[in-house]
Amino acid sequence: MENNNILLPALKEAGVPQEKHAYFLGMLEAYTNKVEEWNVLESIQVADHTDEKAMKIADEHRLKIKRERLEAEKFIKSKREEVQSKMQEFTTEDKALLKIGQHFERVAKSKEESLEFKAKTKERWLAEERQKTLNARKSAIEALGFDPDSFPLSSMDEQGFQTIFDGLKAKKAADEKAAEDARLAEEVRLREQFEEEERQRIIREEQEKIQAEKDKIFQSRREEMSQYFALQYDGKGTITKETSEEDYQKVLANAKLAAQKAEQERLHLIEQQRKTDLFNKNKSDMFRLGFSFQGDYFVFQELRVPESSLRHETFTATAYEKQVADIKKRIDEEREQQRLELLAKEKKEIFNQRKIIFLEMKDYFDEEVTEETTQTEWEGMLAIATEKAEADKKKTILAWVDSFRLPEAPHTENEEEKVWIQEIETKFESFKTWSKKWKNSK
DSSP states (O other), rough: HHHHHHHHHHHHHTTTTTHHHHHHHHHHHHHHHHHHHHHHHHGGOOTTTTTTHHHHHHHHHHHHHHHHHHHHHHHHHHHHHHHTTTHHHHHHHHHHHHHHHHHHHHHHHHHHHHHHHHHHHHHHHHHHHHHHHHHHHHHHHHTTTGGGGGOOOOOOHHHHHHHHHHHHHHHHHHHHHHHHHHHHHHHHHHHHHHHHHHHHHHHHHHHHHHHHEEEEEHHHHHHHGGTTOOOTTTOOOOTTTOOHHHHHHHHHHHHHHHHHHHHHHHHOOOOOOHHHHHHHHHHHHHHHHEEEETEEEETTTTEEOOOOOOOTTOOOOOHHHHHHHHHHHHHHHHHHHHHHHHHHHHHHHHHHHHHHEEEEEHGOOSSSSOOOOOOOOOHHHHHHHHHHHHHHHHHHHHHHHHTTOOOOOOOOOHHHHHHHHHHHHHHHHHHHHHHHHHHHHO
């Protein structure tokens, strides 16, 4: 029943006719019985690598299953070849046989592999032992400080390995002895070196103490002399760490004397600068008041102040402020008086000019011009009078034009002369008419 459940769906899927199902099921039945026989072989157990009997039984059954598998494959193959020779007719049978063969092969190989694993228990144990031996040899050589990969350890027998190991052990001992001898020699060398360095250290310390004392004295002298470094003077000396006390005192004395002279000179220059600044301030104050410098004097109008007086300690420009102010006030008053007189003179001249014009055009002015008449009032009065004068002149000219008369023309019977005389009279009247129009247009 179980076989039917396994194969029937596959037969139906492959389209195998119903009448052939029994054939394939019978074949599967034989295969299933064989598999049950194989399952019994799972009870075979190998205790360890010394269980030769169990390993032999497992290997015999493995070979037996392999033979049966190969025979089944051969049988299936032959059947497939028969079917394939009739490919068109038996294609579906070929597929069924293929599936049965594949299934049988898969199960058989699985059993083979299980039994092979059991049959090769000793081989695996031997391989593990060889690996353990190799690892032990590598560890032993590494412990001696050598590279195990430099030797063919896996292919050596025990005697060969022991020979190499003993040789490396002896070499290590020789190397260690040589290293110890070198260490002892180096220890002696270092001790001698230390003793020499210690001796040199003591000498250096003594020299450093002496030099430190010199440095201390030199630094003290430099600090004392630092205030004089910038001074320039004759006989200026220098000091070093080797300068004696006597020589240093001479250098210091010269520097102090030079410093005193320099200070005196500095104070003198300050005083000179102060006097110069005072003089320049006084000059600036005098110029601010309005004085000008002429010769040896500062001059403002009638005031004259000697330049030398500006250098006196008691001089102050403010002492002249009132006098300058009074003079400026007087000058301003004089200038104002002159301005008023000039304005009065200009006013008089303008009035006289207006008076002349007024008298020339008196008949055309509506009112008298006076000294109090403003410029605007005068311009208005003059414009009206000028307009009246122009109108009167135009009237006179027009009356003069109207007064033009031609004498009576001579009598003539000549027609051409009559025309000529008539043309002259017409043009004369036209000229009078043009003259009146031209004048009125102006």
